[in-house]
Amino acid sequence: SQQGEEDPQALSIQEGENATMNCSYKTSINNLQWYRQNSGRGLVHLILIRSNEREKHSGRLRVTLDTSKKSSSLLITASRAADTASYFCATAPTSGTYKYIFGTGTRLKVLA
Amino acid sequence: DVKVTQSSRYLVKRTGEKVFLECVQDMDHENMFWYRQDPGLGLRLIYFSYDVKMKEKGDIPEGYSVSREKKERFSLILESASTNQTSMYLCASKAGAGSGANVLTFGAGSRLTVL
Numbered sequence: 001s002q003q004g005e006e007d008p009q010a011l012s013i014q015e016g017e018n019a020t021m022n023c024s025y026k027t028s029i030n031n032l033q034w035y036r037q038n039s040g041r042g043l044v045h046l047i048l049i050r051s052n053e054r055e056k057h058s059g060r061l062r063v064t065l066d067t068s069k070k071s072s073s074l075l076i077t078a079s080r081a082a083d084t085a086s087y088f089c090a091t092a093p094t095s096g097t098y099k100y101i102f103g104t105g106t107r108l109k110v111l112a
Numbered sequence: 113d114v115k116v117t118q119s120s121r122y123l124v125k126r127t128g129e130k131v132f133l134e135c136v137q138d139m140d141h142e143n144m145f146w147y148r149q150d151p152g153l154g155l156r157l158i159y160f161s162y163d164v165k166m167k168e169k170g171d172i173p174e175g176y177s178v179s180r181e182k183k184e185r186f187s188l189i190l191e192s193a194s195t196n197q198t199s200m201y202l203c204a205s206k207a208g209a210g211s212g213a214n215v216l217t218f219g220a221g222s223r224l225t226v227l
Contacts, residue, residue, distance in 0.1 A: 030214075033214070033215070033216075035216075040200075040221070040223070041220050041221060042118075042204075042218035042219050042221050043155075043202070043204075043216070043218045044218070045215045045216065045217070048215065088154070090216070092214060098143060098145070098160045098162070098168070099157065099170075100157075102147075102154045103154055104152060104153065104154040105154060
């Protein structure tokens with residue numbers, strides 16, 4: 001069963017604004033990853049944060065992880081129309097390393 | 113860059129047909145995966161392979177089988193397609209060890225419609 005939940009399910013913002021999406025999970029994890037999916041395409045890996053890390057940056061992306069709350073957030077700063085996509089979190093549990101658990105995704109629309 | 117290639121982007125099949133979905137990766141990855149993606153349900157793991165001829169069932173293996181005769185190729189087989197197998201199918205691979213071992217690389221997806 002799906003254990004990752006993204007929030008919100010959909011988000012619409014203006015170009016230049018920041019976009020924040022959240023992910024909650026239920027089991028202990030080894031790491032948490034964020035992926036992007038453009039419409040009708042495969043997923044592309046964005047960033048990975050390990051369970052012993054609290055924050056990580058990559059370009060315009062900032063990810064935080066709170067293992068006590070079993071939650072993560074992805075912040076995209078200065079959004080662009082090209083950021084329009086669905087964003088998924090995926091958790092790798094501490095046992096069974098192939099059983100990545102994906103959330104249902106946040107659909108982001110960036111208006112030009 | 114790692115590349116995962118799915119042979120068909122769109123397929124339309126009839127109920128009862130046998131369907132083959134092919135996936136090839138070019139980075140010598142040990143692990144390969146088949147997921148299906150449905151609206152509101154996210155990605156669900158169908159089968160996983162950690163080596164040639166080795167496979168493990170995922171969360172929803174019923175109605176599917178897989179084949180991995182060569183390291184680079186992982187095939188998903190629908191023995192007798194049914195309408196409830198209409199979905200987007202995503203293949204992924206990842207290294208078994210090393211710095212990239214946690215990251216999945218996905219193909220572009222195969223959208224299957226069963227009539």
